Amino acid sequence: xxxxxxxxxxxxxxxxxxxxxxxxxxxxxxxxxxxxxxxxxxxxxxxxxxxxxxxxxxxxxxxxxxxxxxxxxxxxxxxxxxxxxxxxxxxxxxxxxxxxxxxxxxxxxxxxxxxxxxxxxxxxxxxxxxxxxxxxxxxxxxxxxxxxxxxxxxxxxxxxxxxxxxxxxxxxxxxxxxxxxxxxxxxxxxxxxxxxxxxxxxxxxxxxxxxxxxxxxxxxxxxxxxxxxxxxxxxxxxxxxxxxxxxxxxxxxxxxxxxxxxxxxxxxxxxxxxxxxxxxxxxxxxxx
Ligand SMILES: NC(=O)c1ccc[n+]([C@@H]2O[C@H](COP(=O)([O-])OP(=O)(O)OC[C@H]3O[C@@H](n4cnc5c(N)ncnc54)[C@H](OP(=O)(O)O)[C@@H]3O)[C@@H](O)[C@H]2O)c1
Numbered sequence: 001x002x003x004x005x006x007x008x009x010x011x012x013x014x015x016x017x018x019x020x021x022x023x024x025x026x027x028x029x030x031x032x033x034x035x036x037x038x039x040x041x042x043x044x045x046x047x048x049x050x051x052x053x054x055x056x057x058x059x060x061x062x063x064x065x066x067x068x069x070x071x072x073x074x075x076x077x078x079x080x081x082x083x084x085x086x087x088x089x090x091x092x093x094x095x096x097x098x099x100x101x102x103x104x105x106x107x108x109x110x111x112x113x114x115x116x117x118x119x120x121x122x123x124x125x126x127x128x129x130x131x132x133x134x135x136x137x138x139x140x141x142x143x144x145x146x147x148x149x150x151x152x153x154x155x156x157x158x159x160x161x162x163x164x165x166x167x168x169x170x171x172x173x174x175x176x177x178x179x180x181x182x183x184x185x186x187x188x189x190x191x192x193x194x195x196x197x198x199x200x201x202x203x204x205x206x207x208x209x210x211x212x213x214x215x216x217x218x219x220x221x222x223x224x225x226x227x228x229x230x231x232x233x234x235x236x237x238x239x240x241x242x243x244x245x246x247x248x249x250x251x252x253x254x255x256x257x258x259x260x261x262x263x264x265x266x267x268x269x270x271x272x273x274x275x276x277x278x279x280x281x282x283x284x285x286x287x288x
Contacts, residue, residue, distance in 0.1 A: 003043055004256050006238055008158040009183035010128075012135050014104065015072050016233060017256060018044035019249070020189065020242035027052045033244060034060025038071070040249040046240045048076035048108055049093055058097035068099060076108035076139060077124070086123035090132050105133035106161055109284035110145040121149040128155060137161070137185075140284045143178050150182070157184050163281045164188035164237065165228065166203045166273025176235065187238040190280050192225050194273070197280045202272035203228075210265050218259065226255040231269050234261050 005013035019037040021030045030053050034045060038060070047057045054075060061071060075093045077086060090105060105127060107113065113120045124136045137159030138146070150156065160179050164172055164186065179186045194203040207224035214222040229252060232239045243249050261269075279285065 001257065003041070003253070004233075006185055006236060008135055008185055009156055010135055010158050012103070012158070014135075014159070014185065014187075014238055015042075015044035016238055017229070017252060018042070018046045018072070018074070018187075018238065018240045020046045020240045021053055021057050022046070022048055022051045022189075023242060024244060025051065025053060025242065029053065029056040031056040031060040031063060035064045036246050037249050038064035038066055040246055041253045042249065043070060044072040044074075046074045047097070048074075048106075049078040049089060050076065050108055054093055054096035058099065062098055072103040073097065073099060074104040074106065075102050076106040077120075078108050079112040080120075086120060087127055087130075087132070090127050094132065101131060102133050104135045104137060104159060106137045106139045106159065107141075109140040109286075110138070110142075111140075111284060111286050117145060117148045118152045121153060125153070125155045135159070139187075140286070142286060143175055145286070146178070146182075146184075156182060159185045159187050159238070161187040161189060161240065163190040163193075163279060163285070164232065165191050165193045166231065166269050167194050167198060167201070167276050167278040168273075169270050170274040171277055171279075176237070180236070185236070185238055187240060188232050189240045191228055191232055191239050191241060193278065193280050195224055195228065198276070198278045202275055203269060206269060206272045210261070210269075214258065222258060223251055226251065226258060227261070227265075228269075229255040230258060230261045231266060234266050 004016040019042040127133050128136045135158040137157040139161035141160050176186045207227040210227045211222045211224045241252050
């Protein structure tokens with residue numbers, strides 16, 4: 001069965017779950033893992049110029065044997081060198097990725113474009129108009145940076161990719177709502193953090209108990225990780241996860257086939273998540 005799609009504001013669609021080539025795969029040759037991810041069923045691969053592995057990501061896409069049109073490939077604009085345009089960097093990425101277009105091109109962080117966000121977004125609009133990126137969006141943007149580009153935008157960002165999990169629910173719920181009201185799809189990274197990066201919390205305990213109940217109800221093994229993926233899915237949030245292990249790749253993908261969480265499950269995870277705040281990826285998050 002195909003992976004659920006989320007509609008973007010420009011008419012394109014994005015697979016609800018994506019395989020990331022950052023974090024553990026940062027600066028690593030990710031060809032074999034990208035092939036495994038695609039063979040496990042991922043159709044959405046999340047890359048970035050910053051990860052310095054677009055070349056092996058592209059090799060993985062080619063080696064997988066999947067047709068390019070069946071895949072959704074993202075990369076992200078890191079920064080601009082002297083005299084370099086957004087288009088220049090994207091053309092270089094496309095060469096490395098061995099493709100004529102990306103499905104999604106994101107401004108990786110507002111912090112590398114302070115004072116020139118509006119101009120940068122105009123250049124993003126131009127690469128979409130040229131067809132080099134089918135959709136454009138942003139990452140690590142707060143409301144205040146979104147307001148800067150929206151004031152002058154012809155194209156509204158399709159996606160805002162942010163760190164989001166129950167331990168950031170209280171901090172980020174207004175931003176998620178702000179995105180939603182403007183037709184911007186929120187995409188999350190770090191979604192499994194309450195289980196592995198700050199374990200032992202009320203969220204960890206609750207995710208395990210909901211997983212145990214769902215296992216009984218469905219007659220199949222449901223994991224705490226799947227519960228957190230379903231928590232994001234219920235909100236219409238696209239999740240970017242990753243793994244070096246094929247079993248986990250399949251487990252995460254299988255979350256798409258599980259029944260959705262109840263409203264009570266979601267509310268209790270929101271509440272448990274709000275007891276603690278943890279931001280694990282602050283490198284690209286604006287400091288002011
Ligand atoms: N836009 C941005 O600024 C930004 C920032 C960060 C990440 N991202 C993107 O998001 C992607 C997802 O990354 P993420 O790390 O945030 O995903 P995540 O879903 O929060 O975590 C996945 C990681 O958890 C590990 N894990 C799973 N089960 C575990 C267990 N039982 N014990 C210990 N570790 C376990 C996995 O390692 P195994 O290999 O062992 O399964 C994997 O490295 C990245 O690759 C990147 O593409 C974007």
